[in-house]
Amino acid sequence: MLKLVDLNKQYSLSNLIIKKNISKVLANQNFIMGKEVNILEKKLKSITKSKYCLTVSSGTDALLISLMAINLKPGDEVIVPSFTYVSPVEAIVRLGALPVFVDICNENGNIDTSLIEKEITKKTKAIIFVNLFGSICNITKLKKIKNKNKKIFFIEDAAQSFGAKFKNYNSCNTLDISCTSFFPTKNLGCYGDGGAIFTNLKHIYNSSKMIREHGQKIKYHHDIVGIGGRLDTIQASILLAKLKSFKSEIILRKSNFKYYNQLIDKQNLSLKINFKIGKIKFPAEGSPNYASYNIFVRPEVRKKLITFLKKNKIASTIYYPKIIPDHKPYKKYLKTKQKLRNSEFVSKRILSLPFGPYIKQKEISYVVNILGKFFRKISH
Ligand SMILES: Cc1ncc(COP(=O)(O)O)c(C=O)c1O
Missing domain, CATH: 3.90.1150.10 (Aspartate Aminotransferase, domain 1)
Incomplete structure (x- = not known):
């Protein structure tokens, strides 16, 4: 059977370095927040030129953590495309907020930017735009809307677009916050679940970092509600190997x-x-x-x-x-x-x-x- 995505060939080309990287983690026994996580975050920052990067447990958790970091509350509205993978909508609804659906444009399957402004109300807290199939939304048009609506957070769902560009913008460094996924079949995929959040906003980075670690800055001192949202060190070591190609x-x-x-x-x-x-x-x-x-x-x-x-x-x-x-x-x-x-x-x-x-x-x-x-x- 000709598979939809065949990961075997990539593994056969990179298996030596992947195995070596995994062995190092096994030898160090630093399965949670080992040094590979930090090295990976630095590499991802330099690829995207984003100021901050936080690896997390999945693309879905990246979206959830981001929405928690902007303090999304029950009753708030978030504009999303009606044709997408379920994760952005799931994350909104889990926090008791309301998804406001906007149709996609017939050019590339992404949210129709000409329909966004009609849906903005006093309750609009965020807009999640999804870069489907690796093609980035029109960032110029989104920036214009952002400039007129400075309080609204623009969140890029870049689960499918890591490595893509729009003009001079790198995916994962476009507007306020970007979220990507390292699901195994993604362009950059690990061997399990994984994801990352990118931002240039220090306060979003700081709160996301706390949320990723059960709302704590100091161990066992929980200042805000968080989740267990870290990327495993083994997955980080696999991603470091895969970044080479x-x-x-x-x-x-x-x-x-x-x-x-x-x-x-x-x-x-x-x-x-x-x-x-x-x-x-x-x-x-x-x-x-x-x-x-x-x-x-x-x-x-x-x-x-x-x-x-x-x-x-x-x-x-x-x-x-x-x-x-x-x-x-x-x-x-x-x-x-x-x-x-x-x-x-x-x-x-x-x-x-x-x-x-x-x-x-x-x-x-x-x-x-x-x-x-x-x-x-x-x-x-
Ligand atoms: C557009 C989009 N958003 C979010 C996600 C969620 O990522 P994950 O599977 O890592 O939770 C995916 C994954 O398939 C996706 O394609």
Whole structure:
């Protein structure tokens, strides 16, 4: 089976250094907040040029800690895209605050910045913008909104965009706070759960640091409510090993992404054929990190295509099959008659194909040939 994300090749190339790094932690027995955590935070700061970095237990906890650090209270509102992974909405609701859904734009699947201001009220405490599939939101437009609404915290969900850029902005150093994930299949992934928070605001860094450690500055003196949100030293040591190939892997991703596009165009399976199949576009001013390769297919054929791919030993998945307000716990936050057209459109059509830095050209070519076979078959 051609996997959606195959981590074996990366492991076979880096296993010596990964094993060496893990062995060092085992020898030192510093499993919690060992020196590797500190070294990693310094490296992540220098990559993003962010003033502060705190590694944490997951991307979801990075969002939760950030919202706790801005003192999000029950009844406060947070603007979020309606098409995203669930974590940002989950974190808002866990703190008793209210998610306010905004549709995505049809350019790149990120929050439609032209719709944000209409949703700002006196209760708006934060805006979480999600950089889906490694493509950063339009930071210039978001900065303009920020300048008019200085008290609102702009939080970047960079779980999928670490290593990407928008103009001169590095992902994880864009507006007030940024959160990323080191989930194993992310561009920079560990071998378990992990994440990080970035900010240039000292007070946010200080409170996030306390929240990460059960609300304490001094051991067993809990001044605020926190969580157990630290990154394991073993995971930090794995990330340090993987950072060595991170930049070159983005270059490989880019060339594999382009190769997919070329072959899809060659097979004449492009967007112009009534959304039969189409590539997600990236904004011209952005430089994505090529986190995944997605196509659009008509809703009535998507299920058949997934079965056909599976029969031909190709894995695929849907990121994401439902918009957030269609999930049971989040339905009640949708305003009556609110239309989320682009979110609905994308969730019904999107399909993710096998991808990664080490996927072989012949594997990409096999996937595209099977796609061609499928679409020729259904058009007869
Ligand atoms: C957009 C987005 N936000 C948040 C998360 C949460 O990260 P984690 O799985 O590390 O909790 C993910 C992870 O898949 C994500 O894709």
